[in-house]
Structure formats: C-alpha cells, structure tokens
Amino acid sequence: MNANQPKNLSRRDLLKLGAVGTLGAVGAKILLPGSQTAAAPEKAVLHAQAVEHAAHTALGPSSCGCDLSTANLHAADEMNPTRFLTAFDYGKVSQLPDGRTLREYELVGEDKEIEVAGGVKFAAWTYNGFVPGPTLRATEGDVVRVKFINNGAHPHSIHFHGIHPANMDGLEAIPTGGSFTYEFTAEPFGLHLYHCHTMPLKRHIHKGLYGAFIVDPKTPRPRATEMVMVMNGFDLDQDSENEFYTVNGVAFWFNEHPIEIKTGERVRVYLVNITEFDLINSLHLHANLFHYYPTGTSLTPREYTDTIVLGQGERGILEFEYKTPGRYMFHAHQSEFAELGWMGFFNVGAVNL
Numbered sequence: 001m002n003a004n005q006p007k008n009l010s011r012r013d014l015l016k017l018g019a020v021g022t023l024g025a026v027g028a029k030i031l032l033p034g035s036q037t038a039a040a041p042e043k044a045v046l047h048a049q050a051v052e053h054a055a056h057t058a059l060g061p062s063s064c065g066c067d068l069s070t071a072n073l074h075a076a077d078e079m080n081p082t083r084f085l086t087a088f089d090y091g092k093v094s095q096l097p098d099g100r101t102l103r104e105y106e107l108v109g110e111d112k113e114i115e116v117a118g119g120v121k122f123a124a125w126t127y128n129g130f131v132p133g134p135t136l137r138a139t140e141g142d143v144v145r146v147k148f149i150n151n152g153a154h155p156h157s158i159h160f161h162g163i164h165p166a167n168m169d170g171l172e173a174i175p176t177g178g179s180f181t182y183e184f185t186a187e188p189f190g191l192h193l194y195h196c197h198t199m200p201l202k203r204h205i206h207k208g209l210y211g212a213f214i215v216d217p218k219t220p221r222p223r224a225t226e227m228v229m230v231m232n233g234f235d236l237d238q239d240s241e242n243e244f245y246t247v248n249g250v251a252f253w254f255n256e257h258p259i260e261i262k263t264g265e266r267v268r269v270y271l272v273n274i275t276e277f278d279l280i281n282s283l284h285l286h287a288n289l290f291h292y293y294p295t296g297t298s299l300t301p302r303e304y305t306d307t308i309v310l311g312q313g314e315r316g317i318l319e320f321e322y323k324t325p326g327r328y329m330f331h332a333h334q335s336e337f338a339e340l341g342w343m344g345f346f347n348v349g350a351v352n353l
C-alpha cells in the first residue's frame with residue numbers, strides 16, 4: 001500500500017498501517033509516517049489528533065487542560081458529554097383541564113461548528129446548539145408538546161420514536177425560518193429517541209440532528225444514578241465513513257473525564273445508538289455485567305451480560321453496580337471504534353462505612 005501511495009487513505013487503511021493507537025497504547029508514542037501525511041494530509045492530521053488523544057489519556061494530563069476529575073472547566077456553551085449524561089429536559093410543566101400533565105419543550109434547529117475531539121471541529125446541524133440534542137423526558141400518559149423552530153440553512157423535521165398519530169410523525173420537512181409544533185401522548189414507557197427525518201436522511205442524521213427521549217413508567221423505576229449515553233460517529237470529510245466515534249459527542253471524552261460512581265451504587269444507563277454509516281455499534285463494560293432492558297419497555301431484564309450490540313435506532317437500559325473500587329473501562333467492542341474515540345472509564349470510589 002505504501003508503494004502505491006493511494007490518494008485517499010481510508011480510516012481502515014490507516015488502522016491497518018498502525019497509524020491509530022490501540023487500547024493498549026496508552027502513553028506510547030505513535031507517529032504517522034510522512035508519506036501517509038503527504039498522501040492524505042487532512043485525514044492524517046485528524047488521525048494524528050486521535051492518536052494523540054488515545055496516547056495521553058488514562059495516565060497523562062488532559063490535552064485540553066482539564067482537571068481530570070471534573071468537566072466543570074468547560075464553558076457552558078461548549079460540548080460537554082459529562083454534563084450531557086445527567087441533563088434531563090422535563091419541559092415546562094402544567095396541568096390540562098382533563099387532569100393530564102402537559103410538558104412543553106422548544107427545539108431550535110441551528111447550524112453550529114462544534115468540537116468533536118481536541119481541536120477537531122465539525123460543521124454540525126444541531127437541535128439547540130449541541131450534538132446530541134437535549135434529552136427530553138416525560139412520564140407515560142403525559143401530553144408532550146414540542147415546538148420546533150428551524151433556524152438552520154436547510155429544511156429539517158423531528159421524527160419521534162414511540163406511539164403517535166401519522167400527522168405527528170415528522171416526515172414533513174419544516175423550511176428555514178419555519179416552525180411546527182408536534183403534540184402527542186408519551187407512550188409507551190421506555191427509552192426512545194428523536195431525529196430529523198428529512199432526505200437525504202443519512203446526511204441529516206449524521207450532521208447531528210438527534211437526541212434521546214425517555215418516557216418513565218407511571219410507577220418510577222427503583223432509585224439509581226441515571227445517565228444518558230448516545231453513541232454516534234462523525235464523518236469529517238464527507239466520504240460516508242466516520243473518522244471519530246463518541247459517546248455524547250466528543251471522542252475520548254470519558255477517558256479524560258472518567259465518570260465518578262461509588263461501590264454499591266446502582267447505575268442506570270440509557271443507551272442509544274444513532275451512529276450513521278456503520279451497521280452496528282456496541283458497548284462493553286469491563287470487570288462487570290449488567291442487566292439489560294431492550295428499549296426499556298419492560299421492567300424485567302432480558303439478559304445479564306457484559307456486551308450489547310445495537311443497530312441504528314436501537315436503544316436499551318443497562319443497570320449495574322460495582323463491588324470493588326477502581327478504574328473500569330467501558331468501550332465499543334468494535335476495537336476500531338474504541339481506537340477512534342469510543343472509550344472511557346468509570347472511576348469507582350469506595351463508600352465510607
């Protein structure tokens with residue numbers, strides 16, 4: 001391959017050449033050969049940044065200057081996957097005359113450049129300025145009213161998963177400057193999602209127009225530390241291959257900002273896969289197993305496992321707790337995705353008795 005000097009080295013070519021670091025390469029110095037850089041400068045630069053992130057995480061200080069124990073140093077208008085974990089939007093709540101709860105939300109379509117890895121920018125199409133969009137949350141039986149205002153340069157819509165009438169299904173594109181209010185009853189309880197449904201669909205979704213939609217059962221699930229993880233990818237050079245994979249929008253974020261939990265603490269992860277271009281994505285939890293509730297529509301887990309594989313649009317709820325303090329990895333069990341950003345850690349602290 002080197003002898004032929006291909007004009008466009010694909011992501012997989014680079015991986016084969018060892019240009020991208022591996023899970024075990026933490027702290028190792030990995031260099032891109034000059035010839036590869038010359039052959040595909042943009043991709044090479046992107047991958048060098050991915051390598052740099054993989055190499056400095058877990059041991060060294062964060063390249064973005066963050067305190068490793070907290071994500072609070074990032075400004076409120078910057079992408080912050082840690083903040084996203086627990087940022088639930090319950091809407092503006094009021095009571096309808098028939099006694100039902102009304103929840104009103106506002107989503108604004110907005111073109112915005114976001115940082116998807118250290119120093120790597122992506123011209124995103126967003127709901128409310130972030131990728132993923134806000135996690136909307138309601139209780140089964142509530143009336144959900146979502147006003148969509150399209151301030152983006154392209155027509156967009158919001159298609160919700162769940163049960164609703166055909167005219168609320170989001171297939172009709174809302175033009176630039178237009179708005180539309182979607183209204184339906186939140187059902188069934190479970191973990192759903194929403195995304196733009198304008199053609200070409202793969203481009204509209206991949207640009208960042210998606211988010212999680214949680215419908216809680218009327219009798220709440222048992223108490224737990226809850227967090228949302230949306231698995232996605234970013235195709236930076238529009239060749240229909242992702243260069244970075246993330247949970248909640250920034251590659252390698254949870255390497256640099258491990259999620260702090262305690263021994264014996266019940267953790268509930270709402271996991272959504274909206275990755276475009278790849279057939280599947282996955283999550284593997286280290287040194288533990290989790291109870292898995294596909295789509296969250298049953299209160300009885302389907303299985304007890306340590307790895308779950310999801311197609312695009314699939315989602316499910318994971319529940320687990322750690323017995324022993326320590327640092328535990330979680331990542332896509334497609335090693336390639338992990339090497340390109342989809343990996344992180346739980347920092348499990350001891351509970352003082």
Ligand SMILES: [Cu+2]
Pocket residue numbers: 155156157196197198204205209
């Ligand atoms: Cu769209």
